[in-house]
Amino acid sequence: MSSVTKKRLTFGDYIIYSTIALISMICLVPFLYVVSVSLTDPEVYVPFQFNLIPEKFSLSSYAYLLSTNSFLMALKNTIYITVVGTILNLVVTFTMAYGLTRKTLPGRKIIFYAVIFTLVFNPGIVPNFLLVQNLGLINSHWSLILVSLTNAWSLIVVKSFMDSLPPELEEAARIDGCNDIGVFFRIIIPLSMPAIATFTLFFAVAHWNTYFNALIYLTDSSKWTLQMLIKTLVIDSGSDAVGQAGATPEQATLPQETIRMASIVLSMLPILVVYPFLQKYFAKGVMLGSVKE
Template structure:
């Protein structure tokens, strides 16, 4: 098909504008990376650094040698792995049960789940519930309140409703019960959706912050985002906090900005590394249960 000159010019303008917008969007991220690798002495001499003359890993060595930050990485990693696994199983099982026609009380549970989307009880009732369950200052206080989402349940339910009922009938003829049908047939088929939602769960648990502030009192159980925020506040305002002051004292007297930038890179790197491997599941996983017809 022959393309006119006006069409080519219009496309050129659009691509150029999109490229500039993309470059402007990437500049803050590039600046964070550059500053995190900049030698501390050079950073103190210059007000703006585009390409450092001397690269250094001192900020990363300092952060990775900080016991509290390393413990927080372990806590966040545990939340991302264990929380995501439990969340996927609970969400998928609940969605599959609600997609079956013969499920007793189906309408009641659907309305109850829908009400959680429309009305949020608020911070204080949630805190009282977690406290009454004896979960305060435990890692489960960061997992159980975020174990599933009504939106994810409805999307997964639509996905299971689109699967042919003959699959379930054939599995039951071969001797499977409802649990066997779910784990042996339905769950493996739903892997594209599971992978997409699994990454959403992982990102949510990895970035846990507010629940960590509300429910966690021990330094050993604080997630990474809470510790990172403490480091940022301490580096910016020099507020005396015994639990954080020890983290920011270094014999090399590193600039607070390089420490903050390195902490941001360390916190973001695991999710950035996982994302490309699951990206191919996003469109298929999210759209396959969103439209029913």
């Protein structure tokens, strides 16, 4: 009968755990404050008063935001960019990574070195803007999608993951009559589901949080993303950016701060909802491509 000995915590362990708990609280408190302000009833809201629990709960700020055309339009634009952009990111990244694993691909090493070159040297903002302008994509949602179809880091990680897959599976598929396309769809894709789930999260978060490219390429406010609208709410013109879409007199008197915080919470909510479903694939999908067996 084996006995399990309990490890006693040392003084250093207490310091480490206390430091981690302190850092966690520092990260958590601002988030709780934002949620608290967004849920505070306008009748009891006091500016610059720090409360982690609202004195009186109310969803009036959320109802106001979800009833305005500008917020709903920005939400629709962001969902469109995220869904279409993520799908295209996955298609381009995994097909190109698979092509780079084929030793029979002409110029494979040159293409791979070109990918690594982009990882080290970035052309910068001006060449990217001129490229988008010459392609006629200014003030188009495609300017936020096509300029970021993939990136060097994602390609290298996915290629390393595919290189780590057992070659015997591919040989068996070829014996059964599969060509390269058949191997990709019947062998590589099913085995790559953890990596696909991981990069789906990466790409979706990147597209959902698109701000800088939207600031540069989108000039029409009807095509703004959610992050652009929130920037206008929080920094530029307060709640007027949303209020222009029309609101009742009661909604128009809502405190600007509660509207700002509600917009921030609504922008974070979809990612917070999706993340737990992909979390179990996260660590596995990242680590699979790190070591070749």
